[in-house]
Amino acid sequence: RVTGRDDTSLTRRDAIKASLAGGAVGALPLLGIPAPLDAQPAQPPRARPPRTRDYIIDASAALIWRNDAPKLIGDCSVRVRGNDIVEVREGRLPAANTPRINATGQLLLPGFISGHTHAASGSPTRGLIEEGRSYQRPIELLEQLPDDLLDDISAYNVAELLRSGCTTHVEMSLSLKQAQSYVRVARRWHVRGYPGGMVPGTARLFPIWRRTGDAALTASVPDTLAEIDANARFAAAVNGAEDGLIRPMMTPHAADTHTPETMRAMIAAARALGNGMHTHLAQGAGEVRTVQRLYGQSPAQWLESLGAFDMPFFGAHMTGATAADWEVLKRHGGVYAHCPSGGGAGNSSGTQPYPEALAAGAPVNVGIDTHSNDYLENLKLAVICGRARARLLNAQAGRTGAPLPMPSMRDAVYGATHVAADELRRPDLGRIAVGAKADLCTVDVSGLLVGSGAVGPEPLSNLLYASGANVRHVITQGYVQLYDGALVVDDETRVRQRGGAAVQQIWAQLRAEGWFRGG
Structure with a gap:
């Protein structure tokens, strides 16, 4: 019987056999062995974007606009209200009842x-x-x-x-x-x-x-x-x-x-x-x-x-x-x-x-x-x-x-x-500053393949290891369009399926014309 982490006489193979024989499934993760699918805990529901254009973004780093120039800072909070950025602060803005977008481990950039x-x-x-x-x-x-x-x-x-x-x-x-x-x-x-x-x-x-x-x-x-x-x-x-x-x-x-x-x-x-x-x-x-x-x-x-x-x-x-x-x-x-x-x-x-x-x-x-x-x-x-x-x-x-x-x-x-x-003659774009339009994006610069498990001292350089797949949130004029990596202005699956079905008609015509012949 699996008795837990302290049972050093139990080998990994014994643990697997015990699981297959109906042994104590709950102890298996202690040995690094994933539990069967039916024993996995239910996944928490995916977080939803704020319902209004009045919220705070908390990021681990940000490229803000200060003294008429871009400046990279560490922990940063940005308050969005309506179309605009209304507050930018190093550290965290205290606002207990305001919805927040968690961009921990991410670099906040102008859109x-x-x-x-x-x-x-x-x-x-x-x-x-x-x-x-x-x-x-x-x-x-x-x-x-x-x-x-x-x-x-x-x-x-x-x-x-x-x-x-x-x-x-x-x-x-x-x-x-x-x-x-x-x-x-x-x-x-x-x-x-x-x-x-x-x-x-x-x-x-x-x-x-x-x-x-x-x-x-x-x-x-x-x-x-x-x-x-x-x-x-x-x-x-x-x-x-x-x-x-x-x-x-x-x-x-x-x-x-x-x-x-x-x-x-x-x-x-x-x-x-x-x-x-x-x-x-x-x-x-x-x-x-x-x-x-x-x-x-x-x-x-x-x-x-x-x-x-x-x-x-x-x-x-x-x-x-x-x-x-x-x-x-x-x-x-x-x-x-x-x-x-x-x-x-x-x-x-x-x-x-x-x-x-x-x-x-x-x-x-x-x-x-x-x-x-x-x-x-x-x-x-x-x-x-x-x-x-x-x-x-x-x-x-x-x-x-x-x-x-x-x-x-x-x-x-x-x-x-x-x-x-x-x-574009738009000093209200391309900047994270009070009075600018709330056009923003965040990029995961701390995760696998891009970062080091934490946001580094020069996160702009981490973008050399990133792609669009690492973008987590996208906002235009206060409207959240991408949230936690998912398109939220439309049904992403439907957009993909309908776009694919339409482009297949072009490919079918190209095949009929022999356009693909020879390669």
Whole structure:
């Protein structure tokens, strides 16, 4: 008979035999042997988020805003009331009757801001393009879906962005139809978005973008102007919706797919909206050559001459950027949105000029692009791949000038918070401070694989070992969207199932067309 921990004559095998023979089950855990399932204690019910937007978050570390700069502190409490942060304190706020969110072992951060997303296009292309296929056909089929299925895919992808701590999306939907879908989802879930439909949109883009001469660009002008007008009318209709959470931008595809007439129309519409412009900028050597040939300037110089930088401006990729482009961004404060998983995980991680942008003194944000919606993973990739690029370029024979800096997680997090917020002209975002909007996320930096069983002295560095799976709580303007790692603004299982069913229709059409043949 098992008598307990002091019975040293009982071997582990004897204990197992006793259990199988109906022995004293309750003593087995004392020997490190799990009890049978029917003997396990009932799991406590999962904690629920606060019912109102009046609560306190208690975290083991926080990146707060103090004396006009970010500061990392230890134990911290933040009081949220309505849309705003109303109190920030080192240590614990005494408030016996106020609901509390327990973020012990977690790092409290401002909600992340992605400076470049194509929200609906991630899951339909993920896992299909990494071996060299083009994303063109999947996103063309995405555009052909009816609105209900497109909304299911948009919801799946926006849920992923939230899951990884990204509370603000500078969103270039790939068409007006996709922008409308994004807004429908964002309004349901209290998402902060700066959306716009890309012009030219997916249905018209590729013959203009991949043209062999300029006739296609010239012929595109009437339809592009009509597309600009349709996007501007929709944007005006939803501008400021949901207590200011929805603030559309105008989003031209790139300088090489526009003429001076159409780009001026984009800029005028952006000025009327008042939220800025978002585009692909110098995203390759081909774009730079085309713009220089057509307009005699680099892409950023040309846009500057038209007035695009007289407002909030986000430019993505900049793989073909010239020194002149960096000077324009530095002069105006335009943000370079670096997208380390652009083109698919691992496909362009080392080609985008993250360390060069830092060296140039340009404001730099980390963007999602598409394919991967894990924002925390992209922060990590930006640092790791940026360091590899800097080391490689610094080691090249004949390199002149100062060595490129080694990007740090501090660079990435700052770019994802107050740097992007400043370009949005939003001093109430990207900061944990009294009067700021309650856009927040927490990351477990103490648990297995990420931490050391406790929060370390430099928890920002622990983010190099984290991913979106380690994000525990996400809050936008006081609304809790992720609680203890679970989506709470919708039924997470239903979002996953409906998103999966919709994307399978795209895959079925690709199979029918023989798109998967040969690999």
